[in-house]
Amino acid sequence: MSEKWVTLEKEFLQYIKQIAAYNEAIGLIYWDMRTGAPKKGIDQRAEVVGMLSSNVYDLSTSEKMAAYIAELSSPEAKAHLSAITVKALEECKKEYEMNKKIPKEEYEEFVVLQSKSESVWEEAKSKSDFSIFQPYLEKLVETTRRFVQYWGYEGNPYNRLLDLYEPGVTVEVLDRVFGQLRKDLVALAQEVQSSSSKPDTSKLFFPFSKEKQKEFSLEVLKGLGYDFEAGRLDETVHPFATGLNKGDVRITTNYNEKDFRTAIFGTIHECGHALYEQNISSDLAWTPLAGGTSMGIHESQSLFFENFVGRSFGFWKKNYELLKSYANGSLDDLSLEDFYRAINESKPSLIRIEADELTYPLHIMVRYEIEKGLINGEIAVKDLPEVWNAKYEEYIGVVPNNDAEGVLQDVHWSGGSFGYFPSYALGYMYAAQIKNSMLKELPNYDELLEEGNLQPIKDWLTENIHQYGRMKKPLEILKDVTNEELNAQYLVEYLKDKYSKVYQLV
């Protein structure tokens, strides 16, 4: 009797292996497109991607898939399946239902709308004119609201979208943690701005050749434990990390020859993403579980490395001399202490991707509140520029001069992505809360950084987070690691502590 299940399980795993293989090929093609594929070949390549993607869609929504889901989901079946198969089946089921609930024509219309909207958004941004984009955004919001109805939801309709990126996190959770975060960070940011002891950043900007920055970046990556036999570093306009399989997790960075911070912190950030993917259990290969469990947990790992490692004093105590050796004398007059303060400057700004650690979450909250309002029908698209500017003034204390540096700055909405933004701030909170737990087992954390001994930190993250891939849901990981629910207090405390020192607050 159990032989039947063994056979069926094997067949199912073989079936989903095809999906993983197509996705791996697609992933490589995208990496190649972004790192230097010749432009005249792109149109044809896009059709190749289209075909491979439609294979993935077909396999994920086939009658065969429906049959696997039906047969293997029974309690009797589950008793015979491995834990991995059970979880993989859940992922396939979720995907299947998501796809099946949208009428095919409506989905196809949406894909056309997405691609059209992205180019319209580009035009609107370049002309700094929201009214060009407005009718498209209205359609995108309207379609998304309709899809939410098809999918169904519990509580707030926006919960359905959050679930796409951060399963388990709801409006109720976000309102609670963002409420606290906003209150505390707005106050802290104001205190920082009124400090009379501000860091001096003037010495950070000197000519720093791409080649030298690259050599330094490679040294840093080595020091962080990035496995170059399972990855590589390339250059792109927008840095990213991509895990093709656990033995091939590539990162990119961008070099600004007038501001080395772009490359170094970008590289460390992407390294955090990559370490996650390089350390997922190989047992999960060829299943939908062989990746980070959510946007938020992924971001927690990149931010952990970028901020708790890369912007820490201990890290620079170890690495500042090395940086100086690549900087051609330009940092010789800047003490370690002043360097550390300078790279941790906080300044209210208009542009999210240029924001510092302290103000970044406030940029996210503006977007969260707007998205929630749009999806719930409480904010109208036509009012967005006004709403946006008011919230920026209230939370960050700055007002955009135009739509391009205001409501049009991010690409996300033009692609129909609603519910994604909160992951960025969740990642911060997760990271701070996770670090708090790590400290209980690695109380010598700061010394490890000073010694450049990252191994115990990496091992701890692998054991507690990385290895599981998508076997655990984000909040499950958080609970298992920290023994409590999501708690914004850890991020607030970390930022208070750090910025009190950097800005010498009393």
Added chain:
Amino acid sequence: MSEKWVTLEKEFLQYIKQIAAYNEAIGLIYWDMRTGAPKKGIDQRAEVVGMLSSNVYDLSTSEKMAAYIAELSSPEAKAHLSAITVKALEECKKEYEMNKKIPKEEYEEFVVLQSKSESVWEEAKSKSDFSIFQPYLEKLVETTRRFVQYWGYEGNPYNRLLDLYEPGVTVEVLDRVFGQLRKDLVALAQEVQSSSSKPDTSKLFFPFSKEKQKEFSLEVLKGLGYDFEAGRLDETVHPFATGLNKGDVRITTNYNEKDFRTAIFGTIHECGHALYEQNISSDLAWTPLAGGTSMGIHESQSLFFENFVGRSFGFWKKNYELLKSYANGSLDDLSLEDFYRAINESKPSLIRIEADELTYPLHIMVRYEIEKGLINGEIAVKDLPEVWNAKYEEYIGVVPNNDAEGVLQDVHWSGGSFGYFPSYALGYMYAAQIKNSMLKELPNYDELLEEGNLQPIKDWLTENIHQYGRMKKPLEILKDVTNEELNAQYLVEYLKDKYSKVYQLV
């Protein structure tokens, strides 16, 4: 009535488009593997390739394909099809029959044998011991002979293998042209060796940084008309060119910091391959016709550029100063004339891939005669080292000291490739014969090189060869371009003329 054919033709083209798309994805994956894919990801990636390849196999041998072939091959159907569809169908039919005639189990056994043999060959070569490889080569020969029986053949069994790489070229043709070539080239090589005025190559070897060689290579590629918006240059151990689609034809080269000749002539050679693929008619996209028509014609284009352009006096008259400007003073004492003579040195050698223009075809003939003997049962595998060494002594005047620099030097046989080698020498002969025709229309050929005006040469090649892709068979192209059959005399004359000057023969 004709509507039926229109529909069927469309369906068929859509069907084979899938094959082309999979092949394009596979091509990119191979390029990536060879240019820097992280090694820990290779095993999984190989399985992705395996799956995509088996999709190609399945589509090429399906009942659906059989039905298309049957329905569209009738004279009535053909009358309604485009010329491209008719040719594409022929390619599909050939492929279908090749595959269908081999029993599936035997083919699978052969694939296993191939991959095993390659690693055994590597070991045998590293130990310089043919006896390790011998049993595998015996099996490979035996299997190939069996496959030839399954496929059927006309005249000599070896014709069947030649047809895989060079359709239309037979043992009868090769015996004729190689017979002449051998006689004339052996004599010329001997004359060259006994010349009292040999080029002095000592000044070619100086430290030349990879970066500088790369900059020079890029300049040269630009000058040759390689389209960088439809390609890119990377570095690999073994240089190659790969056409993923006509807008994405990539080349690689290898830099030897003690001998710049490796990179520069390697780059020009691969550029010749790439120009072919960049200039195939876009009407052939997504069909099996969108590639070079044969190994030999492909090689004729790479050799045309490597030798008739890159090793010509006119080319260096234009480019020698440029080379000097990258060579950091090291060539300042070498006159253009002496430089030209030095890069055209001819020396009998043991290793094919290091051979010069004059002796290269002799290396090929050794292999041709051995392959023919093996497939016809006239040479036994066990006797190969002895046969090899005897032929090297006879044709080239040198005798290998061991198996590694003798019979084990090439990878081809270990992968079961028999019939491939002759293409290299055919490429030489095609190139010389084609150039002879080109001169009738471009009598100012040498001046064009001196001016660095390659455009008319490239245009001529595109018009007469490149654009057709696989629409014409190799000998059909040769006939259309030169108005005669394959004729070894043009290569002989070119080499006699060139080496008489370089070696100042009387």
